[in-house]
Amino acid sequence: MQYKILVVEDEEFIRIGLQECLEMEDYEVAVAGDGEEALSKADEFMPHLVILDVMMPKKNGFDVCRILRKKYPNLVIIMLTAKGEETSKVTGLNIGADDYITKPFSTLELLARVNAFFRKLALQITPPALNEDESAQFCGISLDFKKYEAVKNGVPIDLNVREFQLLRLFCERRGEVISREELIQLIDSSSSSRTIDNYIVKLRQKIEEDSENPKLILSIRGMGYKLDV
Numbered sequence: 138m139q140y141k142i143l144v145v146e147d148e149e150f151i152r153i154g155l156q157e158c159l160e161m162e163d164y165e166v167a168v169a170g171d172g173e174e175a176l177s178k179a180d181e182f183m184p185h186l187v188i189l190d191v192m193m194p195k196k197n198g199f200d201v202c203r204i205l206r207k208k209y210p211n212l213v214i215i216m217l218t219a220k221g222e223e224t225s226k227v228t229g230l231n232i233g234a235d236d237y238i239t240k241p242f243s244t245l246e247l248l249a250r251v252n253a254f255f256r257k258l259a260l261q262i263t264p265p266a267l268n269e270d271e272s273a274q275f276c277g278i279s280l281d282f283k284k285y286e287a288v289k290n291g292v293p294i295d296l297n298v299r300e301f302q303l304l305r306l307f308c309e310r311r312g313e314v315i316s317r318e319e320l321i322q323l324i325d326s327s328s329s330s331r332t333i334d335n336y337i338v339k340l341r342q343k344i345e346e347d348s349e350n351p352k353l354i355l356s357i358r359g360m361g362y363k364l365d366v
Contacts, residue, residue, distance in 0.1 A: 139163065139164065139165050140164055140165070140185045140186065140255050141164070141165045141166075141167070141182060141183065141184040141185050141186075142159055142164045142165070142166050142167075142184055142185065142186045142187070142188065142251070143166075143167050143168070143169065143175065143178055143179055143182055143184040143186070143187045143188070144156055144159070144166060144167070144168045144169070144187075144188045145168075145169045145170075145172070145174075145175040145178075145187060145188065145189045145190055145193070145198070145201065146168070146169075146170070146188070146190045146193075146217065147170050147171060147190060147192070147193045147194060148190075149170070152168050152170065153168075154244070155188060155244075155247075156168050158244055158248065159248075159251070162248060162251075162252070164251075167182040167184065170193075171193050171194045171195040171196065172193050172194070172195045172196025172197060172198070172200060172201045173195045173196050174195075175187075175189070175193075175196075175201050176196070176201060176204060176205070179205055179208075179209070179212075184212070185212070185213065185255070186212070186213040186214075186215065186251060186254060186255070187205060187212060187213070187214050187215070188215050188217060188247070188251075189201060189202060189205075189214055189215065189216050189217065189234075190216075190217045190218065191216055191217065191218035191219075192218065192219065198216055198217075198218070199232060202214055202216065202232050202233055202234055203232050203233065205233075206232065206233030213235050213236075213254050214233060214234045214235050214236075215234070215235060215236045215237070215238060215247075215250065215251070215254075216234045216236070216237050216238070217238055217239075217240060217242070218237075218239060218240060219239070219240045235254070236250055236254075238250070246318070249316055249318040249319065250318060250322065252319070253316075253318055253319045253321075253322035253323060254322065256319060256322075256323065257322060257323050271283045273304075273305075273308040275308075275311075275353075275364075275366040276353060276366055277289055277290045278294075278344055280301075280304055280305075280308070282301060282305050285298070285301055287301070287304075289343075289344060294343050294344065295343070296340075296343060299336055300336065300339070300340045300343070302323075303320070303336060303337070303340055304340070304344075306320070306323060307354065307362075307363070307364035308364065310363075310364075311363075311364045311366055312363060312364065312365065312366075313363060314357045314360050314361050314362070314363045315361050315362055315363060316360060316361035317330045317333050317334075317361050317362075318330075318361075319361070320333045320361070320362070321333055337354060337356075337362060340354065341353075341354055352365070353365060353366060
């Protein structure tokens with residue numbers, strides 16, 4: 138499935154740059170240069186996600202966000218603005234935006250957030266790649282994700298809900314590097330990178346033979362974590 142993204146930005150060089158970056162990631166992209174064109178394009182293009190600038194001619198991003206959220210409840214909306222004030226961020230989130238990025242922003246960060254939203258959507262649509270009873274086994278560890286039970290070498294492990302969520306994600310994508318940004322969006326969007334790191338530390342203490350020298354959940358410098366089994 139090719140996801141569709143609508144980029145709404147009145148500054149042409151930003152609009153074109155975002156379009157090119159997203160198309161390189163194999164997304165289908167449409168663009169709009171003002172609020173009224175955005176609403177028209179949304180009805181025509183039917184995107185899965187909208188990257189929406191706040192300060193635009195004809196109709197500002199807040200107004201566009203309100204209209205889109207009412208018409209398309211499941212649409213993902215990421216707002217962009219040059220304003221750094223907390224009140225602007227709160228306004229955007231309160232009227233229905235899913236995320237908020239302040240200019241100037243890192244294109245890599247924006248792509249990571251976009252990818253994370255679609256990864257989350259795919260998990261909601263597609264059943265997890267586990268066996269029929271939703272369990273997993275590796276390196277003497279057995280996990281039951283329906284009963285929330287974990288055993289290591291025959292001894293029960295006391296895992297909390299977040300730790301089960303992390304392990305389930307790692308098992309579904311074993312061997313694949315998962316960025317901190319993805320973990321934040323998929324596990325707890327209110328968390329920070331430091332919070333995710335703390336989750337990993339505590340999880341290693343419970344499943345690794347030596348948590349100071351982990352062999353299962355590996356840190357990939359500058360990228361994230363992966364389950365190596």
